[in-house]
Amino acid sequence: MGGEAEIKQHLQPKSLPSETTEKKQHNVKRRRLWQKVKYQLVEYHALPAYLRDNEYIIGHYRSEWPIKQILLSIFTIHNETLNVWTHLIGFFLFLALTIYTATKVPSVVDLHSLQDRLPDILRKTDLHKLHSDLMSRLPSSPSKWHVMELLYNCLPERFYHGNYTDMCVLHSVKEDLANMIAPLIFRPITRWPFYAFLGGAMFCLLASSTCHLLSCHSERVSYIMLRLDYAGIAALIATSFYPPVYYSFMCDPFFCNLYLGFITTLGIATVLVSLIPVFQTPEFRVVRASLFFGMGFSGAAPILHKLIIFWDQPEALHTTCYEVLMGLLYGLGALVYVTRIPERWMPGKFDIAGHSHQLFHVLVVAGAFTHYRAGLVYLKWRDIEGC
Ligand SMILES: [Zn+2]
Structure with a gap:
């Protein structure tokens, strides 16, 4: 029986090769058409509830696409394209800044500015310690001994005798001397708070970019991505x-630990609160913004404290200017995020470019960059002054 069926099957006429190709082509065409319909951008009202967030952005939504199509959509135009790219470019900017900081900033002590400030700095330095440091570290070549002689004549006994010593220091301390004593007086202070900030910024920018790209895949992915x-x-x-608190209060461990502990606890609490499902609903937009804004605003306390302690220090004022600018940029970002300006004025006109979330992203990158600049001022200040 089985053999008979096998023979019958074998004898059945096979479809002609041209017919098969036609069928195949037809199938390919059908699949392409289906994909075109399936992966077309949709309007707000056609979205599932979990993807509805901003009713003023009317069209150009991707909805429940497969991961492959979603990943490819990074290079196509839809209402999240600029949201993805603004923070992706921001991420690469901070990656470049981190590499720059790691390779260039250790030589933050600029010898030319150092020569101008040297007499002033030397006055604050423990000269006896410096002298013994020099004695133990300088190699005994004749040219170095000349430098030793110079130092010995000027420092430390005659240093406190007014103008004569100042003139002596000003005229004698040449670049080679600055070169030699700089590493002894100015030991680079710890960099971890600055790198923690750069790491936090890169994590935020990359997480945000990924969230905007992938969230439209499914409810589950959207939930994870928003968290x-x-x-x-x-x-x-x-x-x-971390950088403003650490570098302002590095000589006062109590306040340093107090502020760092407080903000770290607040950050963890914010992440935990954001795990509650209701937190991501559109009704909680104001609560979300307020929580993050409040977290940022608590930074006013250590900054005011820093100003009180170091009111006569130019670096304290300089960094505060950057911090105020950063606060304004973040504050403006939060305001734009909550009010959904400008799309609320002309719904549908800013779907692709210019809507509030894109402005918010640009303001966040600008605010973080301002903070980076402030961080460099702190590093230079503490490298030179120490505690
Ligand atoms: Zn975003």
């Missing part, structure tokens, strides 16, 4: 405190 986004924002805000 990641909130965790990124909390990380950026918390780590933004």
Whole structure:
């Protein structure tokens, strides 16, 4: 029986090759057409509830696409394209800044500015310690001994005798001397708070970019991605405190630990609160913004404290200017995020470019960059002054 069936099957006429190709082509065409319909951008009202967030952005939504199409959509135009790219470019900017900081900033002591400030700095330095440091570290070549002689004549006994010593220091301390004593007086201080901030910024920008790209895949992915986004924002805000708090209060461990502990706890609490499902609903937009804004605003306390302690220090004022500018940029970002300006004035006109979330992203990158500049001022200040 089985053999008979096998023979019958074998004898059945096979379809002609041209017919098969036609069928195949037809199938390919059908599949392409289906994909075109399936992966077309949709309007707000056609979205599932979990993807509805901003009713003023009317069209150009991707909805429940497969991961492959979503990943490819990074290079196509839809209403999240600029949201993805603004923070992706921001991420690469901070990656470049981190590499720059790691390779160039250790030589933050600029010898030319150092020569101008040297007499002033030397006055504050423990000269007896410097002298013994020099004695133990300088190699005994004749030219170095000349430098030793210079130092010995000027420092430390005659240093306190007014103008004569100042003139002596000003005229004698040449670049080679500055070169030699700089590493002895100015030991680079720890960099970890600055790198923590750079890491926090990169994590926030990359998490946000990924969230905007992938969230439209499914409800589950959207839920995970939004949590990641909130965790990124909390990380950026918390780590933004590390350089100003650490470098302002590095000589006062009590306040240093108090402020760092407080902001780290607040950051973790914010991430935990964001895990509650209701937190991501559109009705909670104001609560979300307020929580992050409040977290950032608590930075006013250590900054005011720093100003009181170091009111006569130019670096304290300089960094505060950057911090105020950063606060304005973040504050403006939060305001734009909550009010959804400008799309609320002309719904549908800013779907692709110019809507509030894109402006918010640009303001966040600008704010973080301002903070980076402030961080460099702190490093230079503490490298030179120490505690
Ligand atoms: Zn975003």
